[in-house]
Amino acid sequence: MKFFKNEKNLKIILKLLGDFLFCLLLFFFFAMMAESLLPTIVSRYISIYLLVVVITLDIFLISFLQKKLEIENSTLLNKKIAGIALAMGTIFILNSVLRFGIVLSLFLTLISVVAIYFLYQILEEDKI
Amino acid sequence: MLDLTPEIKLEKEAQKQYLCWRNFLFIAFFLGAIYFVYIVLFPTAYFNFPFLTRSSSNNTFISPHKNDYSFPLKGEIEGKEPLFFETTLLGNYSEVEVEFKFSKKSELLEKGQLSLRKGYRSFFYPEAETTETLFEKDANGRQSGDLVSYGDAVYVISKNFIHPIDSVETFSAHGYSWDDLQKVSPDIVSGYEKERLFVLNSFHPDGTIFLSDSGKYYLVDNFKKKIISPAALSYLPKRNPILVSEKSLEIEESCELKKSRFFRRSFFCAMPLEKFSELLGSDFQFKADFEKAVRVDEIKVRFRREFSLKSLKGTLSQIIFLTKKNYTR
Numbered sequence: 001m002k003f004f005k006n007e008k009n010l011k012i013i014l015k016l017l018g019d020f021l022f023c024l025l026l027f028f029f030f031a032m033m034a035e036s037l038l039p040t041i042v043s044r045y046i047s048i049y050l051l052v053v054v055i056t057l058d059i060f061l062i063s064f065l066q067k068k069l070e071i072e073n074s075t076l077l078n079k080k081i082a083g084i085a086l087a088m089g090t091i092f093i094l095n096s097v098l099r100f101g102i103v104l105s106l107f108l109t110l111i112s113v114v115a116i117y118f119l120y121q122i123l124e125e126d127k128i
Numbered sequence: 129m130l131d132l133t134p135e136i137k138l139e140k141e142a143q144k145q146y147l148c149w150r151n152f153l154f155i156a157f158f159l160g161a162i163y164f165v166y167i168v169l170f171p172t173a174y175f176n177f178p179f180l181t182r183s184s185s186n187n188t189f190i191s192p193h194k195n196d197y198s199f200p201l202k203g204e205i206e207g208k209e210p211l212f213f214e215t216t217l218l219g220n221y222s223e224v225e226v227e228f229k230f231s232k233k234s235e236l237l238e239k240g241q242l243s244l245r246k247g248y249r250s251f252f253y254p255e256a257e258t259t260e261t262l263f264e265k266d267a268n269g270r271q272s273g274d275l276v277s278y279g280d281a282v283y284v285i286s287k288n289f290i291h292p293i294d295s296v297e298t299f300s301a302h303g304y305s306w307d308d309l310q311k312v313s314p315d316i317v318s319g320y321e322k323e324r325l326f327v328l329n330s331f332h333p334d335g336t337i338f339l340s341d342s343g344k345y346y347l348v349d350n351f352k353k354k355i356i357s358p359a360a361l362s363y364l365p366k367r368n369p370i371l372v373s374e375k376s377l378e379i380e381e382s383c384e385l386k387k388s389r390f391f392r393r394s395f396f397c398a399m400p401l402e403k404f405s406e407l408l409g410s411d412f413q414f415k416a417d418f419e420k421a422v423r424v425d426e427i428k429v430r431f432r433r434e435f436s437l438k439s440l441k442g443t444l445s446q447i448i449f450l451t452k453k454n455y456t457r
Contacts, residue, residue, distance in 0.1 A: 011136050012146045018133040019150055023157040038451045045167060071136060098455065 179203030203424035216329040222434035234423035240385035246404035247376025256352035272335025286333030290320035308367035339369035
């Protein structure tokens, strides 16, 4: 189709997909937060799996269009997203182990966060 | 302005187009989020019963029945014969809407009425003659209606059978008291035939004792409730009776069935639930009078919460209670 061959249109779509991903992640964060506090409060109405599928599709589309338009990822944004994801993960891990007592919970969370950080560093090294 | 993709540069005209679409996306997302919060805070409870797929696991309805508790096969109701059906629901709802879908083979209604009561399903059993005899103790020294526990499992005894109770909500919703739990050995549990789970919409078993707010004692026995004679009161089991509201039998709400504007074979009716807020029990019993022979394909029931501060407070306090319970378990 002519519309999708126009580079200007593709750039607009790519930017919109990025915004859409931001909205989805924001919703996903609050949904997971609510769901971890009170199971089924969100999943009763919306399938979390479906949300993950939509997010994955959005990421695939973004990566496909980036390749097509030969645009590189913004490393600044990647670092920001990684930071937000780590903060989210820390909260979720802490919440899930909270019933083991506060000291053990903090210890388990710390160990998990350190492990995730090193894993991230290894992945970054592999890229180089 | 927040730009999530600064590496993608657009020309002035394209930038304008993009901003327009972006605003649309954010407004749609914002409205969607508000709608989602609304349905979480003011939820609607759905129940349905398709007569042709009676045993489907998707049926969220208590089996409809005639006056004699028999099931109306294929949804066929004889003229002037009422149809009863019940739903069990926890939480405060403000309105209920019921929809009947009639079969193509059925005559359509000219007039029909639906009435509603709230209480315990077994307390709606027809009243039988006064009884002077109660259930006797069995070989294990227990009586029908007794609550026993082994480990984390809680059971209710019904004659020779034992039903595992599925949740704390079911236990509380049936009006049972934790003080009445008798800890037993596994030998006692295995002395009874294990029956299906006792769930939120289960009937109280035979041997259950009800005490109404007017001071009358009733015994549940074989789909009937018998008034216990004063002479037999001294033989009552040691457990607490289940408290019931005598007004459950009197307070009724009713509405006229009206034809749907869009579907020729659908009839609707809505009722407020305000009257029932103080009554004990969480079962709603519907009674439909169609005044002629009909064939019902499906019944749908929707309980709604009104958009009000009172309703919001109710939902929030329930969310806080369940969250606390989730963390203290």
